[in-house]
Amino acid sequence: MIRRNLTYAAIMAASIGGPYTFFNPEARQQAESIWSQASALIPSGEKSDATEKPTASIESPQVQPELPPEEQPNMFVPPTLSDAGANMPIAGPPVQDFLEVFNFNADFRWVAMRWPRVSTTLADLNLEGLRAPLVTGSQYDDLAGSITYYFDRDGHVQRITFHGTTGDERRLVQMLTTHFGFKHEPTLDAGLYLVKWNGDPTSVLRLRNSPVLNAAQPHTRLNVALEINRPSRYYGLSPQMAETVEEAKSAQRWGK
Template identity: 35%
Template sequence: MSEAFYKKPIAGLLLLAGAAGGPYMMFETETGRQASQGASYWLGGTSGAGQSEASQQQDSPPPAGKPVSIAMLDNPLNTASAGKSLESPAIHSLREVLRFDIAPGWVLQQFPRVSTVLADTQLDGLRVPLITGTTPSDIAGTLTYYFDRYKRLQRVTIHGVTGDPTRFVAELQQLYEMQQVPSLGGVLYMLRWNGRATSVVHIEPASVIYADALYSRYSLLIELNQAGMEYGLSSEAQQLIDSGKSRQRW
């Protein structure tokens, strides 16, 4: 199959999200991150130096204790392994998934693959792959819902990549009235309740941005919490805010 195939919108986005076994593997394991970088080379048409670096990363063995269940790790262009991912992607808009009336049963019905995660001793998480569309302005990544003991949704997080954050940022501002915070090294949006941050959106550019790597120019974190602050920000989001403040990034 020609290299041009992998630069088509649907193939590019799905290889980015699925080359390492889906968005979960890409964002939640070191192995997945290495494999996704290999796929990014084919999507972005990097230079020879970039190719060498990607090859070295793909050849690196996974860390001890990390499960490896990805047939495409050794060859991200293994179309036989990629076929299922390329056939029928599940597309979900942000309006559909970023709601607080969602129950665990809805998650299990809407997504064919759901992983259970533990946020802390007070919340249970359900994590799913997320693709919002097939254009550079869409998001590929993981979506996690966190429920309390009464099965009420308390937190929603997205970890992902995008080629252009403009559209979904405008959508989040409209839906949740997120306010931009002056910052360096990317952009930061917050939603506050009684003077305290309850929700965070952080977007930062990739360390190297290639002109034709349309789908992975930015990495992002979206965390939305119920306004009551019963559980507050996650440790990840709080650490992000505190670290940025200490380094005078915002």
């Protein structure tokens, strides 16, 4: 029980703190402990049947025929978790394919059933966010941090963000370049990949080397800041990511 409580506190601190852990040494040290504890909680490569996986796509979901009012599901009301769901790891079941979680066909119900603890956050007046801790596994190319899904008024995901760490970015980069159209940009950081529209970034992956490279914590070698936006004339980069991009430009950290 003590071990479970300590693990819960560490993972939730990392997921709620987000980018704060990158700049606060004490918070970062706490976040680094996620990886060592995740190995015991989530064996790498284990498959999970805890929840049904939505089909991965960035396209707008197809409109389903309306059900009678008494049978109409309300995706804005999280369902009650079953006993099995309540006992799953705080960071959710292990992830075989990153597209399972970086999925624009997710809805409120799926998010609430996949993670036993989800917090809400307001991006702006038009988007409502659901944030959850994410540990995809215990391999070097797995991810640990927090993932947030931002929904519009129709319950469709318009933005997905992830803030955390990894020891090897290649698996994440392959997924983003293959399925979301990210392209590499010259940078002084560990890596920068963008999706652009009319020359302006609309989605961003920024990789930065950890301030301290600890051989005992290889999973935390890189800090990851990722924002994927559905192609839309209504939604672009979040104010936070737009500010990060402008600061990097001004400091000549990237660009030719």
